[in-house]
Amino acid sequence: MNETLTEAEAARPAPLARERIYRRNFGFFLTDGILFMLAIGLIGSTTVIPDFVRRLTDSQVLIGLSGNLFELGWTLPQLFIARVIVRAGRKKWWFVGPNLPVRCVILLFAGLILLLGPTRPEVLLLAFFVCYGLAALGDGLVGVPWADLAGSSLDQRWRARLFGVQNAVTGVLLLGFAPLLALILGRLEFPANYALLFGLAGLLFALSSVPMLFIQELPGAHAQTTIPPLSEFLPDLGWVLRTDGPFRAIVLTRMLTSLLAMAGPFYIGFATGPLALSSDVAVPTLLAVQTVGSIGGALGYIWLGAHKNVLYMRLALGGALLLPAGALLAAWVGPLPLYIGFLLSGPALSNLFFSYQNWVVSYAPPERRPLYAGLFNTLSAGATLAAPLIGGTLAERLGYEPLFAVAWLMGLAALFMTLRYLGDRSK
Secondary structure, three states: OHHHHHHHHHOOOOHHHHHHHHHHHHHHHHHHHHHHHHHHHHOOOOOHHHHHHHOOOOOHHHHHHHHHHHHHHHHOOHHHHHHHHHHOOOOHHHHHHHHHHHOOHHHHHHHHHHHHOOOOHHHHHHHHHHHHHHHHHHHHHOHHHHHHHHHHHOOHHHHHHHHHHHHHHHHHHHHHHHHHHHHHHHHOOOOHHHHHHHHHHHHHHHHHOOHHHHOOOOOOOOOOOOOOOHHHHHHHHHHHHHHOHHHHHHHHHHHHHHHHHHHHHHHHHHHHOOOOOOHHHHHHHHHHHHHHHHHHHHHHHHHHHHHOHHHHHHHHHHHHHHHHHHHHHHHHHOOHHHHHHHHHOHHHHHHHHHHHHHHHHHHOOHHHHHHHHHHHHHHHHHHHHHHHHHHHHHHHHOOHHHHHHHHHHHHHHHHHHHHHHOOOOOO
């Protein structure tokens, strides 16, 4: 392993040249990230998506699944990809190639909404899950190559700046879009209003695939000559989980955070149901309030991400806990605590999962970074898959308040894991 690292290091540019490459790559990563996150924000998984699906079905499980589907599709294929790409010394085209077609799927779905219209809600619902699921799976195919590319072609300082600036700029832009979102939802008839939102998001997704064509990839780990057989690969995964305590802790933290997030698709239903707010008021207002909080969190991550990444995790989880707590309080006193919860959960929305990813990328040895990134994300898929089933069942059978209480307990457990077992150190 030391010999491999020495060879890879010897192929890297001198420090000054490497810093210039980092700076140039930063601009391309940043442009891609802003366009992608702006598209994601326009069809927010806790606002627009569940409100759209709620107009097509009464099933709380399907509504819950809609809010978790992108994360589920994104995590599922990553361990498979991690095993395959070890043969590639360069990962750029493993990221760029699949992105070019996949990031056009949401734009296609916008056209399907107009084609199907409001008279066939079951077909429209099926089309949504197929298209949104394909977009998520496609993004999952490139998740491990992206992590490896970001690990080799940006250092820890530039990655922290990337995540922080990306989400701060995205937050400001989304805040500007909030009045337009209210106008589209309030003035246009269903489903034309959502067709326009998905169309705008789809255009941004398509444009986001362009900047990464220009990344200059720096040498990472040495390519392996063969794909490891499953008889070696699977025991190796088990060995990592058994022996690497900090990595095991970040995996559990990530899974518990997914169970905290299972309440996300139901806050809008709670606001438009028991709290009696209309969709054209609740959706843009809560999105705007959460965006303000996410801007503050993103600005904080620009500094904390490079120096105290785990501290940011703890602060963001603390803010995220206030969302289900605020919803529970809102049931008694009105919507103000829910607004406050959305505001203070912003840092978790903007950078919490990025802080987890950054921790793994920085912690893992370069030659094992694909394995660590793939294992981390794929294991999280179990909790992501369970989240809509648990959340939907709780909402249907017991109501919103028990769901919010269980989510709060899951978030508290995640916070405990970061306090007890995680620190800012490299492997």
